[in-house]
Amino acid sequence: MIEGNLPVWPALDVGSGALRRASRDWHDVAVLTTRSPWAIAGQLLTRGTDAILVGGNDRTSLAACAERAARSETVVGIGSGLVMDAAKYVAKQNGQHLLQVPTTASNNACFTRTAWIMEAGVRTPERECPIPRAIIVDRELLATAPVPLNRAGIAEILCSHTALFDWRLAYEAGRPVDWDESLEEATRCELEALETLAPQVATGDVLAFEEIIKACARFAPWFSSHPHARFNAGSEHIFAWGLEAVAGIRLVHGETVALGTILMSLLQGNDPEWAASIIRAARLSFHPEDIGVTWTTVEETLRSLPRRAQMLPWYTVIDTLGSPEQAADRLARLGSEGRSYVDEVKRRST
Numbered sequence: 001m002i003e004g005n006l007p008v009w010p011a012l013d014v015g016s017g018a019l020r021r022a023s024r025d026w027h028d029v030a031v032l033t034t035r036s037p038w039a040i041a042g043q044l045l046t047r048g049t050d051a052i053l054v055g056g057n058d059r060t061s062l063a064a065c066a067e068r069a070a071r072s073e074t075v076v077g078i079g080s081g082l083v084m085d086a087a088k089y090v091a092k093q094n095g096q097h098l099l100q101v102p103t104t105a106s107n108n109a110c111f112t113r114t115a116w117i118m119e120a121g122v123r124t125p126e127r128e129c130p131i132p133r134a135i136i137v138d139r140e141l142l143a144t145a146p147v148p149l150n151r152a153g154i155a156e157i158l159c160s161h162t163a164l165f166d167w168r169l170a171y172e173a174g175r176p177v178d179w180d181e182s183l184e185e186a187t188r189c190e191l192e193a194l195e196t197l198a199p200q201v202a203t204g205d206v207l208a209f210e211e212i213i214k215a216c217a218r219f220a221p222w223f224s225s226h227p228h229a230r231f232n233a234g235s236e237h238i239f240a241w242g243l244e245a246v247a248g249i250r251l252v253h254g255e256t257v258a259l260g261t262i263l264m265s266l267l268q269g270n271d272p273e274w275a276a277s278i279i280r281a282a283r284l285s286f287h288p289e290d291i292g293v294t295w296t297t298v299e300e301t302l303r304s305l306p307r308r309a310q311m312l313p314w315y316t317v318i319d320t321l322g323s324p325e326q327a328a329d330r331l332a333r334l335g336s337e338g339r340s341y342v343d344e345v346k347r348r349s350t
C-alpha cells in the first residue's frame with residue numbers, strides 16, 4: 001500500500017447514466033469536443049449546450065478555442081485524447097475550472113497535467129495544467145466508441161513494462177528520477193493485473209474498458225507527485241510519438257505504443273514475449289500493416305530515436321547504446337530482428 005502526500009485527484013464518476021447525472025449541476029460551461037463524440041454526448045446532456053469543435057492541437061487552433069471559451073467559468077472536454085489535451089490547455093490559459101469526459105479508453109490524457117501541443121511542427125509539452133474537478137466516464141458513451149480504439153487503451157498500462165526498465169536504468173545511472181520502490185511495486189501490480197484484463201478487453205466488454213480507465217486513474221496522482229519518475233512512459237513512448245511524426249498522419253496512440261513496447265522490450269532484452277502475450281490476448285493491433293504504417297517508416301523511426309531522445313529530459317535504453325555509430329548499428333539490427341519478431345507475433349495471433 002502506498003502512503004504519501006498525493007495531489008488530490010477527483011474520484012472517477014463512472015457508470016451508467018453518469019454524464020446525464022453530472023450535467024444536471026453544470027452551469028456556465030464551455031464544451032470542447034469533436035464531431036463524432038458530440039453527436040451522441042450532446043443528446044445525453046440535461047440541457048442544450050453549444051459546443052466548440054476542436055480542429056487540431058496546434059497552438060493557433062487552441063488559442064482560437066481558448067478565446068471562444070473565455071467567458072465561461074468552466075471548460076468541459078468531451079472526446080478522445082485530442083480533446084482532453086485541448087481542454088487542459090484552454091483551462092490553463094483562461095484560468096478556468098476543468099471537467100473531463102473521456103469518451104474512449106484509448107489514452108490516459110485526462111489523467112496527466114501535461115497537454116501536448118504542436119508548435120511550429122514540434123510536439124511541445126504544456127505542463128502544470130489544472131487537475132480536473134471531475135472525470136466523468138459514461139458507460140453508454142464509452143460503449144459507442146469503436147472497439148479497436150477502446151482496446152488500444154490497454155497499451156497505456158502495458159507501456160510500464162518497458163518504462164519501469166528505463167526508469168531503473170536511469171536510477172542506476174544516478175539520474176534524479178524520483179526513484180520510489182513502492183511506486184515501482186504498485187506499477188508491477190498493475191502490469192500483472194493485465195494478464196486477467198487482456199482477454200476481457202479482447203471481447204469488447206465495456207466493463208473491461210472501464211477497468212482500463214480505472215487503472216489509468218490510479219496512476220494519475222503519481223504523475224504529479226513523482227514528476228521525474230518514468231514509471232508509465234519511456235522509450236516506447238519516444239518510439240510511438242516518433243512513429244506518428246515520421247508517418248506524418250494521426251495514428252491510434254495505443255497501437256503505436258503497443259508496437260513500441262514490443263520493439264523496446266526487444267532492445268532492452270526485457271521479456272518481449274510477455275508484452276507480446278498481453279497484446280495478443282487483448283487483440284490489440286500492433287503490426288505496422290494493421291496500424292497504418294510501413295516497415296520502412298518503422299525503420300526510419302528507429303534511426304531517428306537517438307535524436308528524439310535528446311529532445312526530452314528522459315534517460316532510457318536509447319541513451320545506453322554508445323557512440324552515434326554504435327547506436328546506429330544497434331538500431332539497424334533492431335530494424336531487422338524486430339521485423340521478423342513482429343511478423344512472428346502476428347502469425348501466432350491469427
Ligand SMILES: [Zn+2]
Nearest residue numbers: 108156253257
Ligand atoms: Zn501514452
